[in-house]
Amino acid sequence: MHGIPHKIIHPAATGKPLFLPKVGLGVYIHIPFCKRACHYCDFYFSTQLRYKKELVQALAREARLRQEEWAGAEIHSLYFGGGTPSLLEPSELADLLDLFHRLANPVPEVEITLEVNPEDVNSKNLATWKKLGINRLSLGLQSLQTRILQWMNRGHSGPQGLEALKKAGEAGFDNINVDIIFAIPGLELSCILNDLREILKFQPTHISCYELTCEPRTAYAHEVKTGKIFPVEEAASGEQFLTLSEILESAGYNHYEISNYARPGFEAIHNRRYWEGLPVLGLGPSAVSFDGRMRTQNVAHNIRYMTSLQKGVRLCETEILTPSALLNEYLLTRLRLQEGLSFTALRQRFGPDAEQRIRSRAAKWSPQVAEWRSDGFRLTRQGRLLADHLAADLFEI
Amino acid sequence: MDHIRNFCIIAHIDHGKSTLADRLLQVTKTVTEREMQDQVLDDMDLERERGITIKSKAIQMEYTYKGQTYILNLIDTPGHVDFSYEVSRSIAACEGALLLVDATQGIQAQTISNLYLALEHDLEIIPVLNKMDLPSAMPEEVKDQIVDLIGCPRSSIIPASGKTGQGVEDILAAIIERIPPPQGDPDAPLQALVFDSVYNSFRGIIAYYRILNGRLRKGDKVLFMSTGKDYVADEVGTLKLQLQPKDEVSAGDVGYIVSGIKNAREVRVGDTITHAEKPCDAPIKGFENVKPMVFAGIYPVDTDDFEELRASLEKLQLNDASLTFEPETSAALGFGFRCGFLGMLHMEIVQERLEREFNMNVITTVPNVSYIAYTRKGEKITVNTPSDMPDPTQLDHIEEPFIKAQIITKPEYIGPIMSLCMDKRGIIKNQSYLTTDRVELIFEMPLAEIVFDFYDKLKSISRGYASFDYHIIDYRESDLVKLDILLNGDQVDALSALIHRSRAYHFGRRMCEKLKELLPRQQFQIAIQAAIGSKVIARETLSALRKDVTAKCYGGDISRKRKLLERQKEGKKRMRQIGTVEVPQQAFLAVLKLNQ
Ligand SMILES: Nc1nc2c(ncn2[C@@H]2O[C@H](COP(=O)(O)OP(=O)(O)OP(=O)(O)O)[C@@H](O)[C@H]2O)c(=O)[nH]1
Ligand code: SF4
Ligand SMILES: [Mg+2]
Numbered sequence: 001m002h003g004i005p006h007k008i009i010h011p012a013a014t015g016k017p018l019f020l021p022k023v024g025l026g027v028y029i030h031i032p033f034c035k036r037a038c039h040y041c042d043f044y045f046s047t048q049l050r051y052k053k054e055l056v057q058a059l060a061r062e063a064r065l066r067q068e069e070w071a072g073a074e075i076h077s078l079y080f081g082g083g084t085p086s087l088l089e090p091s092e093l094a095d096l097l098d099l100f101h102r103l104a105n106p107v108p109e110v111e112i113t114l115e116v117n118p119e120d121v122n123s124k125n126l127a128t129w130k131k132l133g134i135n136r137l138s139l140g141l142q143s144l145q146t147r148i149l150q151w152m153n154r155g156h157s158g159p160q161g162l163e164a165l166k167k168a169g170e171a172g173f174d175n176i177n178v179d180i181i182f183a184i185p186g187l188e189l190s191c192i193l194n195d196l197r198e199i200l201k202f203q204p205t206h207i208s209c210y211e212l213t214c215e216p217r218t219a220y221a222h223e224v225k226t227g228k229i230f231p232v233e234e235a236a237s238g239e240q241f242l243t244l245s246e247i248l249e250s251a252g253y254n255h256y257e258i259s260n261y262a263r264p265g266f267e268a269i270h271n272r273r274y275w276e277g278l279p280v281l282g283l284g285p286s287a288v289s290f291d292g293r294m295r296t297q298n299v300a301h302n303i304r305y306m307t308s309l310q311k312g313v314r315l316c317e318t319e320i321l322t323p324s325a326l327l328n329e330y331l332l333t334r335l336r337l338q339e340g341l342s343f344t345a346l347r348q349r350f351g352p353d354a355e356q357r358i359r360s361r362a363a364k365w366s367p368q369v370a371e372w373r374s375d376g377f378r379l380t381r382q383g384r385l386l387a388d389h390l391a392a393d394l395f396e397i
Numbered sequence: 398m399d400h401i402r403n404f405c406i407i408a409h410i411d412h413g414k415s416t417l418a419d420r421l422l423q424v425t426k427t428v429t430e431r432e433m434q435d436q437v438l439d440d441m442d443l444e445r446e447r448g449i450t451i452k453s454k455a456i457q458m459e460y461t462y463k464g465q466t467y468i469l470n471l472i473d474t475p476g477h478v479d480f481s482y483e484v485s486r487s488i489a490a491c492e493g494a495l496l497l498v499d500a501t502q503g504i505q506a507q508t509i510s511n512l513y514l515a516l517e518h519d520l521e522i523i524p525v526l527n528k529m530d531l532p533s534a535m536p537e538e539v540k541d542q543i544v545d546l547i548g549c550p551r552s553s554i555i556p557a558s559g560k561t562g563q564g565v566e567d568i569l570a571a572i573i574e575r576i577p578p579p580q581g582d583p584d585a586p587l588q589a590l591v592f593d594s595v596y597n598s599f600r601g602i603i604a605y606y607r608i609l610n611g612r613l614r615k616g617d618k619v620l621f622m623s624t625g626k627d628y629v630a631d632e633v634g635t636l637k638l639q640l641q642p643k644d645e646v647s648a649g650d651v652g653y654i655v656s657g658i659k660n661a662r663e664v665r666v667g668d669t670i671t672h673a674e675k676p677c678d679a680p681i682k683g684f685e686n687v688k689p690m691v692f693a694g695i696y697p698v699d700t701d702d703f704e705e706l707r708a709s710l711e712k713l714q715l716n717d718a719s720l721t722f723e724p725e726t727s728a729a730l731g732f733g734f735r736c737g738f739l740g741m742l743h744m745e746i747v748q749e750r751l752e753r754e755f756n757m758n759v760i761t762t763v764p765n766v767s768y769i770a771y772t773r774k775g776e777k778i779t780v781n782t783p784s785d786m787p788d789p790t791q792l793d794h795i796e797e798p799f800i801k802a803q804i805i806t807k808p809e810y811i812g813p814i815m816s817l818c819m820d821k822r823g824i825i826k827n828q829s830y831l832t833t834d835r836v837e838l839i840f841e842m843p844l845a846e847i848v849f850d851f852y853d854k855l856k857s858i859s860r861g862y863a864s865f866d867y868h869i870i871d872y873r874e875s876d877l878v879k880l881d882i883l884l885n886g887d888q889v890d891a892l893s894a895l896i897h898r899s900r901a902y903h904f905g906r907r908m909c910e911k912l913k914e915l916l917p918r919q920q921f922q923i924a925i926q927a928a929i930g931s932k933v934i935a936r937e938t939l940s941a942l943r944k945d946v947t948a949k950c951y952g953g954d955i956s957r958k959r960k961l962l963e964r965q966k967e968g969k970k971r972m973r974q975i976g977t978v979e980v981p982q983q984a985f986l987a988v989l990k991l992n993q
Contacts, residue, residue, distance in 0.1 A: 028952070211948040238944045259948050274951045288952030297953055319956060328959050336950060364977070366921055386920065389945035392962035397970075 023292075025073040026273045027104065029059060029096065030284030031085040032302055039153045039219035040181075040212055044286035044300040045083040051302055055284075056092045058306040060099050062283050062298075065314055067103055069289075070281055075106040077270035079113045086120035090128040097132050111269040113138055113177075118156040121164035126171035136268075137168050138177040138208075144195040148187055153219070158195075165202050175266060177206035182244060183237035184212050185229050192240065193247065200251055205266035209244050210259050211237060238385050245381050256338045258384055275333040277326075293326070295319045324396045327354060332391040340371075340378025358394050365390065398649040399578045403470045403607070404523075405453075405487045407515060408497035409505035409864060410476030413527045415439055415450050416559030417497060417568075418473045424565050425458040425469070428638050437638070438473045443749055450475040451746055452716070453483040453593065455490070455605060455651055457635045462573050469572060470636075470651040476507055478866060479740035482687045482719040485514050486592045486666065489684065490607035490651055493521035493576030495568065496547075500526045500534035500556075503835065504542045506803050506866035512546065521576045524549060525568060530558040542832065579609075579649030586677040587611030587619070589670040596712040602658040605636070605651070606670055609681060612647040618673040619656065622680040624663050627673040628656035661711035666718035687719045688869070689737025690798075691744055691848050692781045694725060694762035694891065695751070696733030698971055698982060702757065703732040709755035710734060713747065720747055725782065729891040729973050729980070730760060735782055738764075741848055760985045762891045766845045769796045769872055783893035786879050789930060796872040797897075798844040801826070804855070805837050806863035813858040814838060821846035822897065844869065845897070880905055880934075882912070883926040887976030891985055898929075904991075905935040911987040916980065918942040923978055 033052055034045045078100060080088075088096075093114075100106075113136040114129055121139070129137070143149055144158040156164070168176055178199055182192055199207070214221050214231055223229040232240075245255050253261035257275060260268065273280050282289040286300035299305050299315035308315045321329065327350050334341045341362075347355040362370065362377060369383030369390060379387060406414040415436035422428045428437055438454040439445055450473060458469045472487040474480075488494065494515040498508055515522060524543050526536055536556060544551050555571060557564030589606040597603055613619070613633050620627045632655040634642040646652035658664055667683025697706045707724075714720050721737035738744040744764060751757040768780040771793045780786055780795070802823070806814060808830075815825065815838075823842035831837055847867065855863050880901050882892035892912075896904055905927025912925045916939055927935040947958050972979040 211946075213948050234944045241944075258946060258950070271951065274955065280952065282952060286953075290952070295953075295956055321956075325956075325959065325963075328963060329955055332959055332962070333950065333955060369920060385944045385946055386942060387946040388958065388962060389920070389942060392966050395963060395966050397963055397966050 023278050024076040024107070025070060026077040026079065026270045026278065026280040027070070027075055027100070028079045028081060028270070028280055028282040028284075028287055029085075030282065030287040030298075031080060031082040031088060032285045033087050034082065034084045035087070035155055036153055037219070039151070039223075040215070042215035042218050043083065046302050048302070049087070051306070052087070052089075053092070054306055055302060056088070056095060058309045059096060059283055061309045061312075062314060063099055063103060065309070065312065066281065066283075069291075070104055073105065073279075075104045075110055077111040077113070077273065078106070079111075079115075079270040081113075081115050084117050084120070085114050086116035086125070090125075090132070093128070094132055111136055111175075113268070113270060115140065116164075117154075118161040118164035121167055123167065123171065126168060126173070130172055135173075136175040136177070137173050138179065138206075139165060139168065139204075140179045141165065141199070142179060142181045143184065143187070143192075144198055145187065145191060148184055152181075162198060162202075165199065165204065169202055175206070176202075176204045177208060177268065178204045179208045179210065181210050181212050182240045183232040185232055189236075189240050189243060193243070196244070196247065203263075205263050206268060207248060207253060207261045208259055209241075209248075209261065211241065241385060242381055245384075254338060255381075258336045258387055275337050277330060277333060289316075293321055295321065323350075328391075328395045328397075331358070331394045332388070335379055335387050335391045335394075336384075338378065340373075340376055342376040344375050346376075354396065357396070361394050365393075398581065398583065398647075400465060401468045401470070401579055401649045402493065402572050402576050403472075403491040403579055403649070403651060404493040404495060404572055404576055405472040405474055405484075405491045405515075405520075406495045406497060407474055407484055407488075407511040408476055408527075409499070409502075409507040409511075410449065412476065412497045412499040412502070412505075412508070413559045414476065414497055415473055417495075417525070417527060417557065417565075418456075418471060420559055420562050420565045421471060421569070422456065422458065424562070424569065425460045427456065427458045432638060442753065443746060449477060451477075451480060451483075453487040455487075455593075455636045457637055457641075457651065460569055460573075462570060467573055468650070469569075472651075474511075476511075477742060478507060478510075479738075479743040479746075480719075481507075481510065481514070482739060484511055486684055486718070488515055488518045488520060489590065490592050491518075491520060492579055493523060493572065495523050495525050495572075497525050497527045498539055498543060499528050500536055500539050501528055501531050503535070503539045504546055504805070504831070505864035506805050507864065509546065509803070510866045510868075522547060522549070523568070523571050523575060524554045525564070526554055526556045528558060528560070529556045529563055530561045538832065538834075542835075545831075581608070581610045581648035583610070583612055583648040585610040585648075586675050587613055587617075587670065587672045588677040588681060589613060590681045590683070591621075591664065591666055591668045591670060593666060593718075594664045594715045596661060596715050600655050602661065602664050602715060603640070603653050603655050604658075604664050604670070605653050607651050608646060608648050610648050610677065611672070612645050613652070613654065613670070614645045615642075619654070620671050620673040620676055621663065621665075622669045622671060622676075623665055623683075624668070626663055628658060631655050631657055661708075661715050664715060666715075684718070687739065689719070689721050690740055690766060690844060690869075691738045691764045692735055692767060693738070693744060693764035694727060694730065694733050694782065695722070695736050695748070696727065696730040696760045696762070696891075698758035698760055700731040706734065706751075706757055706759065709751055709757050710736070713750055713755065717747065717750075719743070727762070727891045729889050729975055730762070730985070733760075737767075737781070741852075760891075760982050762985055763894045764848060765895050766798055766848060768798075768877065768895060771795070780895065783879050783895050784890060786895065794874050795877045797875040797877060798869050799841055799871055799873050800844050800847065800867040801870045802840045802842055802847070802865065802867040803837060804840070804863055804865050805831070805835060806859050807834060808836050810859040810863060811836060811838070814855065814863060817851075817854055817858060818842060821851060822899075841870065843873075843875065843897070845895075878929045880908075881928050882908060883924070883928055883933075884912075884916075884975050884978040884980070885921075885924050886926075887978070889975050889980070892987070901927075901929060902934055905929075907991045908987060909935045909937040911991055912984055913937040913939050915984040915987055916978070919977075919979065921977070 032045045114134045115138045141161040146157040248261045279291045285305040288297045296316040296318045370377045453474045455472045474484045555567045588610040589608045591604050591606045593605040617630045669680035671677045722734040725735040770778045772791045773793045818840045823840040827839040876898045880894045909925045922941045923939040925937045926933045
């Protein structure tokens, strides 16, 4: 989904998928274009919009090329991410959806999400999206503070963001996610809470709250490195995380994953697949696919992606997960979820020895970080701040 | 034998021994122009990097003088105090010594101590006034000093320069004219003194010796007298820049032997080699055992490497006879060795050689000197490590080693040096002007006070114009305490230190501060305490880790993050668990970094 790998890229091996029919499949389609680069972003995208049409054709090629991988699987989710999928022309989006319906076998309640930027939200687009069968919008608000949005180099203002949220609701979208960012230098917690109050007035079904992180090779990272800006201190950022969690939970949202909140029944079906280790087929440059054992990532380069597909070849990097890697990923992702880790499930998947070892490692933790139940434990709010550290503590190497 | 001369070059550190040796090797064409480089005999990487000689090095030269060809065996020696044992062994293989004095600096502390070593062995001393090319040379003044010190005729001092080559021919002539040829009977039973050895992974152990009597031929069956073991001399020869095999090495000469010995314990410096069939009557009096001054634990980073560490130390000891070690255990670090060193530089060099030459990863613990504890029952216990300390209830008193320190400096630095020495619990014993511009100060002070940073401090307060030499005089009663470090209440034995009570508070506080920097934050807060017995004298608190979590964890993020965390965890394997606290290796070196 993001990052530009600098490793050897080779044509994908074709083979029978390992997907288990009962867990179904999620499909991710990466639209690698943005009008401008946000200063904190390290997703793969290009601002060269002139290739857009050609790229959509390449996406279709990839979908057909990998038909075998999805044939027969029940599709539970389709997610258009980016980049900026809302830059797609209605016809382009229609073509992709059309192809999807022809090739795939979606369940009736399939979740179809479109990531949209507020500046692309207008009545006409909303109507088109609705008509094409998009049933979930993910709106990149990030903040309602125009000065912050400008600093981030976003393409919309605060009021524009709020307006987009309002319009989307009016257009009949009843499952809307709002992205917001915290731990922004110079943005007070009180200010974030004000924004949140404004947003909550529209009752979005889902809110993703991401901590601003400093990713290498971004404009933000450069500012930090050259001392132009100081990242928010750990303690303050932790404080913001805890406060957001308290407030959103009291407003009726489940803090079901470290960075994600949902009203009951509205957890993101697609995103959950990543944390549950379920198969996802990723199409488009830099997209990642996972079949439960093997992970591949498409080449993160639009031109190379398109030219190779013209020759009927998909360029990607492949990683076959070892049993310990599978276990470690299981631990890493499970601890992020509200339900935490179940010893029974752990034993069933990885055997009683692994379960015992992990149990005894976790038993040393302070009660402040984990909450024990009869069949496992989950991280407390405090513990979630240490999720990576704790997962690593359980890792097997 | 009349055409052999054996000599060494001795001097204070940096007075130009190795550089002058370069010129001698050049003039005698012992090394080719292509092989030549500055201080060519300093062939260890560590020597080249630090610009000092660590090991004595023997090399044979040939020189024609007045129509006669002579064999000259030269031994270049180190100047640093920590390596004076190298000098004393070299002296045993020689009849004469070049005593170098830097013409810009004059006589310094090790000039004197090394001179005395040579005189004890009745060596013929050839005084050389070196670095004459420097504009700041003070030949007349320094000549006065030399005449005063040795009582030699002024005219016997040779002005020279290792840079320009001035005086080199005069030195060679003096070596031949003034140094007596070796005594000894080539036809008597073989008697050869081993003065050094080295481990070579292809050839086994190579021993260097000086033959006093008899001859050693290739293929001879030889006996190493102290172990009583015999071997066949697979190869013998003399020491050029490379080893030079010969059929025979005979009385008066310096050479090497390869005899397939693989076990480091079978070769001892100071041993006598003789023939198995026709042995000599008695071994040569070997070398006095050196007494290590500083002790520290050396532990393998990977606890499985204990035996390998032992083998490496044994091999290193072949080439460094002043190193001692014996096994010890630590609750924190597992199995390791308590090693004895001649000083801090020696300790540092040993640690580096273990890492470079033997690929060992080691942790070194807080160094200390050797104390003597007396119990109430009247027992006398040598304390080389804090855990040797008897229980306070059993302890009657404890004594620490005192040294006599000789410092030679310029008058303007007397003040600062005095206060430095007083601060180090020193007692001034004497102050005398060697010349109007040079003062000798004699102090008595505890050895423990000079072990750590004394030398560096001395150099910096005197801008390099102070030289320093010392030797142990006696043990004196002292108010020493064992300072323990506790992490969340658990004592870390490898961080305990023996220290004078007056220093304990400051030391304990600095240790706690340093550990706070070096320990990684963990889920809980960590109390870092310094304590004497049950009394806590310093404390720092390392706050708990607040936050370690990735915001976004989708598709490719998952494997990236997993790999990162796996790598971190791999690194943690090298940490030691003390109670609930994980301690990285660097923390055990905290004490050495207190001043940084
Ligand atoms: N100008 C000048 N510099 C010299 C002369 N001899 C040595 N030096 C310099 O003095 C420094 C020390 O020289 P070394 O030959 O390494 O001294 P050393 O006595 O062997 O030193 P240690 O073995 O460590 O005791 C080097 O920087 C040399 O270049 C000389 O005759 N003239
Ligand atoms: S619009 Fe989204 S993908 Fe594009 S630069 Fe901004 S944050 Fe990144
Ligand atoms: Mg030297």
